[in-house]
Amino acid sequence: MREVPKDAEAKSHALALRAGLLFMASAGIYSYLPLGFAVLKKIEEIIRKHMNKAGACELFMSALQPIDIWQKTGRDKILEEVMIRFRDRRGRELCLGPTHEEMITEIVKKNVFSYRQLPLILYQIQTKFRDEPRPRFGLLRTCEFIMKDAYSFDATQEGLNVNYQKMLGAYQDIFKECGLNFxxxxxxxxxxxxxxxxxxxxxxxxxxxxxxxxxxxxxxxxKEGKCPKCGTALLTKSMIEIGHIFQLGVKYSLAQGALFLDQEGKRQPAIMGCYGIGVSRLLPAIIETNSDDKGIIWPRGVSPFDATMVVVGDALLQEALALAHTLEKSGLTILVDERIESAGVKFNDALLLGSPYTIVIGKNYTASGKIEVEARKTREKVTLSPEELINFFNNERERNA
Ligand SMILES: Nc1ncnc2c1ncn2[C@@H]1O[C@H](COP(=O)(O)OP(=O)(O)OP(=O)(O)O)[C@@H](O)[C@H]1O
Ligand SMILES: [Mg+2]
Ligand SMILES: [Zn+2]
Structure with missing residues (x-):
């Protein structure tokens, strides 16, 4: 979109709509269009990599949940207002899960019986449903959103402390790789x-x-109040919450009877932790802090493309595609803009879409054999031959490895 959409409530929301990342069906209800979905998958890949490295195992729980498991902890009442709840045609009371502590506790209760099966960290990347009072700012606060939720189960408090530190470390690595200054x-x-x-x-x-x-x-x-270290007056700063980790203790395992036999053969409640990341909320958090007046500047880790290739005029399209294939063979992902549009339109759209580099195949490419490469963030340009271009990206990759 050339124009800033009227219903956009924030910079990141306007850019996400203009760049074609999202489709808004109604307030707080969004579909991911191909480019938005591609970024989402990059974020999910980063999360999976670090969760798996920390020893967590991925599973996938149902979004539909029977209300009776919520009655055991009393959270059917506590979360009454946000819970999307209904009765099915057979009369079962169900909800669309706003979170999954009760469900995971049921799963572990039915599958873990001995301290020998602990410790355990399970996680999923899944859709949550919450009837939020004020859905707003695009994907920042929605009624249907994607969360990474992990749950740890331990026989001892020391065990929980170890798992908690593992998750805390994984979170730091995840957010760093997503380009977030957290x-x-x-x-x-x-x-x-x-x-x-x-x-x-x-x-x-x-x-x-x-x-x-x-x-x-x-x-x-x-807390407000002068700076505890130097006494200077403090400034208030608005913050986006992107993740939250908790030591839960035995609240859920006691209420739901998730007990295991310890080394002495005594029944004990599992000691739990839970660890959430607002996966879809990371998109607005990244765009708010990685953009300029021309558009999005994707951090390298989450950009679905290493570069956007702008082809000026259709005479050079075949040559441009051949070059893009050569680059892809060396492990790069290139978005080729092969639309019949003016160079200016294509170049501005490349800035809007935010790949780390724009490769321009200009009118004199056949004669000169030269390609212009512009860095999205610094707008610095270099002119290179196709061979130099491959080396340029290889060096870039090594620098960032
Ligand atoms: N309505 C929502 N839309 C998008 N992301 C959300 C929403 N609610 C929570 N999240 C994200 O999911 C993560 C884990 O969920 P949790 O239940 O801990 O959130 P929360 O405390 O309700 O968050 P908030 O205070 O923002 O409502 C949060 O840290 C946040 O990043
Ligand atoms: Mg909330
Ligand atoms: Zn200070």
Whole structure:
């Protein structure tokens, strides 16, 4: 889209709509179009890589959940307003899962009987449903969103501490690779009912959480009041919550009877932790903090393409495609803009879509054999031969490995 859509409520929302990442069906209800879905899959890949490396196992739970498992913990009442709940034609009371602590606890209760089966970390990347009072800012707060939720089960508190630290480390690696400049704070665990908890936040205007910032110490604080270190007055900063981890303890395992036999043969409740990432919320968080007036600037890790190739005029299309294939053989992913559009339109769209590089196959390519490459972030240009272009990207890759 050339124009900023009227219903866009934030910079990231406008860019996501203009770049064709999303389709808004209604407030808080979105479909992912091919480019948006491609970025989402890159983010999911990063999450899977670090979760698996930390020893977590992926599973996939049903979105439909029977209400009776929620009655065991009393959270059918606590989450009554956000829960999308209904009765099916056979009279079963069901909900579309707003989260999965109760479901995972049922699964572990029916499958884990001995300390020998512990510790265990299970995770999924799945759609959650919440009847949010104020869905807004594109994918920031929606009624249907994608979450990565992980759950750990341990025989001892020491075991939980180990798993908690593993997840905390994995989260730092995930957010770094997604190009997010995040802050980590210790937080209240509120409705989750446990003790220790950490929040991961990204400073951005549209954020709905608040932290206090000391410009002198370059540090964030949870509480207002002068800076505890230097006494300077603190600034308020809006933050986007991108992830939250909790030590749950035995609240769910006790309520639902998820017991295991310990080394002495005594029945004990499993000690749990839970670890969430707002996977779809990472898109607006990344775009808010990685964009300029021309469009999105995808961090390398989440960009579906290494470069967008702009072909000027259709006479050179075959040569351009041949070059793109050569680049793809060396492991690069190239988006070729083969539309019949003016060079200006294609070049502006390449800036809007935000691949780290734009490769321009200009009118004099056949005569000169030269290609122009522009970095999206710095807008620095270099002119290269096809062989030099391959080396250029190989060097780039090594630099960022
Ligand atoms: N309505 C939503 N739309 C998109 N992402 C969400 C939404 N609600 C929560 N998330 C994301 O899922 C993660 C884990 O969910 P959790 O239940 O801990 O969130 P929450 O405490 O309800 O978040 P919030 O305070 O933003 O409502 C959050 O850290 C956030 O990134
Ligand atoms: Mg919430
Ligand atoms: Zn200070």
């Amino acid at each position: 802050i980590m704070t210790e937080a209240d665990s509120g409705a989750m009912g446990g003790s220790l908890s950490h929040e991961f936040l990204v400073p951005a205007e549209i954020g709905e959480d608040m932290l206090y910032f000391c410009t002198k110490c370059n540090a964030y604080y949870k």
